[in-house]
Amino acid sequence: MFFSLSENQNVNIHYYQIVYFYTMKKALIIGATSGIGKALAELLLQEKFNIGITGRREKLLDTLKEKNPDRVFVKRMDVQDLSKIEVSLNELVDQMGGLDLIIISAGIGEENKDLNFEIENDVIKTNVQGFTCVADWAMRYFKVQGHGHLVNISSIAGIRGNGIAPSYYATKAYQINYLEGLRINAKDFESSITVTDVRPGFVDTAMAKGEALFWVAPVEKAAQQILTAIKEKKEVVCVSRRWRVIGTLLKIIPFSILKRI
Numbered sequence: 001m002f003f004s005l006s007e008n009q010n011v012n013i014h015y016y017q018i019v020y021f022y023t024m025k026k027a028l029i030i031g032a033t034s035g036i037g038k039a040l041a042e043l044l045l046q047e048k049f050n051i052g053i054t055g056r057r058e059k060l061l062d063t064l065k066e067k068n069p070d071r072v073f074v075k076r077m078d079v080q081d082l083s084k085i086e087v088s089l090n091e092l093v094d095q096m097g098g099l100d101l102i103i104i105s106a107g108i109g110e111e112n113k114d115l116n117f118e119i120e121n122d123v124i125k126t127n128v129q130g131f132t133c134v135a136d137w138a139m140r141y142f143k144v145q146g147h148g149h150l151v152n153i154s155s156i157a158g159i160r161g162n163g164i165a166p167s168y169y170a171t172k173a174y175q176i177n178y179l180e181g182l183r184i185n186a187k188d189f190e191s192s193i194t195v196t197d198v199r200p201g202f203v204d205t206a207m208a209k210g211e212a213l214f215w216v217a218p219v220e221k222a223a224q225q226i227l228t229a230i231k232e233k234k235e236v237v238c239v240s241r242r243w244r245v246i247g248t249l250l251k252i253i254p255f256s257i258l259k260r261i
């Protein structure tokens with residue numbers, strides 16, 4: 001048996017599709033090609049978000065889009081290319097029809113005991129300049145619309161200095177401090193704009209290098225805990241939760257002990 005829709009019914013279906021599209025929550029994930037960002041992108045799709053995803057490895061972005069063509073919006077974006085960030089994010093958000101949540105997961109870290117400045121500079125360009133450019137754009141956007149949620153993946157590493165990867169630890173300290181600054185900057189929007197600082201310990205991704213790893217969380221578990229923190233609008237969260245202990249110890253440990261670890 002065949003049913004045919006009248007022109008009016010067709011118009012109505014189209015109208016409801018548009019309304020449905022614009023009422024869905026929208027999230028942008030910066031650095032969604034792998035690791036924590038990718039796992040969060042997949043979780044947010046399950047949570048019925050429309051998502052915008054960025055990164056440099058375009059093929060990996062396209063793979064996620066192929067599975068959900070109507071709800072995933074893709075933009076190749078290198079966060080070191082500061083002059084293109086604002087234009088790219090505006091284009092992506094236009095396609096998505098708005099923005100409620102942005103997660104900055106793009107980050108790099110390198111061991112650099114010999115203090116090669118090229119390496120340090122690369123880390124600074126991504127974790128400081130790129131991060132700041134994206135975070136500032138997001139906060140300006142949220143202030144204009146009057147609400148929004150910024151999440152950044154910093155690290156437990158940001159609590160103290162480190163001699164093997166000095167720029168990684170220092171840039172994560174910068175992020176932690178900057179996020180606190182943004183929270184103060186948006187104090188007039190206290191109940192409507194949230195800034196969440198996610199501080200992972202070790203998570204099982206390409207980034208977790210070296211042999212002296214412990215308490216390594218599976219990436220799915222880390223993403224699930226981050227999602228819970230987002231729903232609860234937490235300001236600071238350690239992932240996995242047991243890393244809170246290490247975070248507290250790091251804060252109080254004397255330098256004479258720290259330099260021997």
Ligand SMILES: NC(=O)c1ccc[n+]([C@@H]2O[C@H](COP(=O)([O-])OP(=O)(O)OC[C@H]3O[C@@H](n4cnc5c(N)ncnc54)[C@H](OP(=O)(O)O)[C@@H]3O)[C@@H](O)[C@H]2O)c1
Pocket residue numbers: 030031032033034035036037054055056057058077078079080105106107108109126153154155156199200201202203204205206207208
């Ligand atoms: N894994 C851990 O143990 C751990 C612990 C503490 C904190 N973190 C933090 O968690 C965040 C995510 O890392 P991960 O563990 O998920 O590692 P990952 O799998 O290496 O993911 C890093 C992401 O950052 C993106 N990215 C790197 N440089 C970029 C650039 N110049 N422009 C745009 N995107 C860039 C990568 O995309 P493309 O390469 O495609 O550009 C990738 O999607 C990082 O900020 C990291 O510092 C991780």
